[in-house]
Amino acid sequence: MAKLEEIIANEENRVLCLGNEAIARGAIEAGVQVFAAYPGTPSSEISMAMIAAAPKLGFYAEWSTNEKVAMETAFAASISGVRAMTACKHVGLNVAADAFYSFLYMGCKGGFVTVVGDDPHCFSSQNEQDSRWLGVSAQFPVIEPSSPQEAKEYVKRAFDVSEKFEMPMLLRSTTRVSHARTDVQFNKFESNFREGEYEKTNRFACLPALARANHPKLLERMEKIKEWLPTSGFSTIEGPDSHTEFGIITSGISYAYVKDALKTLKKELPILKLGMVAPLDEQTILEFAKDKENIIFIEEVDPYLEDRICALFIQNGVIPKIHGKSSEITKRYHELNARLVAEALVKVVGGSIVPVIEIEKSVEETKDFVPFRPPLFCAGCQHRAAFWELSKVVRKNKGVFASDIGCYSLDPWVTDTILCMGGGIGMANGFSKVIKDKPIFAYIGDSTFFHTGMPALANAVYNKANINILVLDNRMTAMTGFQPNPTEEIDIAEVAKSLGVEYVVVFDPYDFENGKKVFEDALKHEGPTVIIMRKICANEDWRRKRRKGEKIEVFHIDPEICIACGTCIVQYQCPAIRWSLDTNSKGKKYSIIDPTMCTGCSVCSQICPVGAISKVDE
């Protein structure tokens, strides 16, 4: 990743950076004064860069407890006249929806930009939500950059547009823009920070009578943006302008795929690229399409442009032949690439691409030799220890286990359900009301507990849910890159007690003996219990120690004592342990620990049935 000094340097420079860092730079160049966010892939690096830059440049930035709080924080700053921004992943935008569906009615003052990172292909997400639809349903102006450089420029412009029309703006990025790494031109900036001031007005209270008056005003503002769009530079047309047979309409990263696909096909076709996808630049679109026989839509996941623009065509009596999701030239799921787009274009405009039959044949012949390598708990992960202990006390078929979003989603033993942030406790509450013959468990991490777990816990206490809540408190938001969160300062045990939970226990997940007792006790208790397994994230702790040059006390396995039962490898599944390539004196394979991966957690030595595992020094 780019260095912090490069991101904050007030210089004209080409800097190698991630798309997300380019977005942060754009905000810095625009003079953002308040930034608030909750981490979520693929948006986290925006916030990490902003939060690191803030103290150096003298603006305010925070990790908020959830996306809704972050958005409210930024909104208040905006209506006090300063430039404000928030960033989240697509599902995080849903958490904030309650806020923005209403504040859009009221508009903003200081430039206000929300960046959302969509994740086509679900690289790190639970769905492929296409956030462009929010533009239509909430009347959120949406801009969609096609590269890191454009993302930086768009963020900067978004602040100006936001102030010009007093409208909050949504910038939609996708994984392949956010996590592209390239050289981006940085520009000098002026830090003309404003004094925040709240001018007394009733505009920003969404009471029904005011909301009724505000709704037409919102539509008027959107109408004004629409009128301005053709001259805004957000819509660009390229390619041979005399061409009337075909025209391509695209936006965002799909534009980059179109460019490369046309290069592969050695064809030039007119392309209309829409930088703003809500509201639509109707005038330019109709102008572009009016003399074309065929319009080809290239976009990822949903037929957003296709559906909306087809409606526009019908309303205006422009009826070209339509190619897109409706004619299945591209799929409605997963991401695109230059080849998929080239294949789609060939179906409509002809031409050919080099087949990959030979490669596919070889892939087919060798596929059984390519092992599946799913992500799993790191070596030494305390969550693995926690779930191991739980699975020993309560077998999978003897309980119902509602998990949540975080590293613990990777549990290989007991998990039944995973839904959304904070969803585990809510679902456990529901299970407890209908399933009476089995213990009900919810598990949740420290960051998720503060994100949306607390209201669900209050609900469980109030409604007397007979559930056991395991809080896997590893002192940070590990899954998204070890961000800090309130667990550093607020004790979850005290929170649980103050919410009225009678049974609250804190213990070290490596302490198996105590753990077993706690689980057994908790099961006897009526009403909600909160069991906090507290230990700093083993992976981060190990990395910090290595960076400091501290010695890590690793474990090893005696090949002559090991009976190759597989408890440590097959059952516990520690990634630092594997089968030996050679054999011991009895001619048998045995387990070995990779000393470069071992974190010294000791759990394998506790579960080995024959005592073959010990500290290297002993």
Added chain:
Amino acid sequence: MVETYQMVICGVGGQGILTISDIITIAAQKKGLNVLGSEVHGMAQKGGSVITNLKIGKNLNSPTIPIGTSKMLVGLEQNESLRYIKYLQPGGTVITSETVLFPITWKKDKEAADKARENIKGNLGKFDATIYFIDAEGLANQTGLALTQNIVLLGALSQVEGFPITDNELREALKIRVPPRFLEVNLKAFDLGIRAVKT
């Protein structure tokens, strides 16, 4: 017109894939070329299979490399090289470490690693490619720092015909990217990688 050089780098999360991708992009930029790469963050660092795309040239558009279009594949782990060799264009080059890291799915089969080692060369050989097998683990251990396996492969890469960046340019980039106290071992690993391809 500069022809775009497309390459993929693959391995297992934690092997230093992003580090060598960084060094190549730094060197390319210093040379006045554009670079465009695509990474996957988040879940991928948890010991999962990782692939990075890298394009070097001028006027680059899309960040990903479709099947059958990469000139080069650098694999830090043999099974991962086999998984991603489909991205290579016919006649492309593979530089793969002989390292085998155990995926969880092998845990139940004590012989799985032996079988994979036996078959891997034959399997990779089914693809139309020039393949260099490098004992990156052994060479890295010679430097005294096992974590330099990635840099060994980077050294080897610098010797491949058609790769647009020279070994000296990569050394300069290494100096920028690697912490000073680790620079010497990394330069050593880099040179061992160069020699591994030359002999």
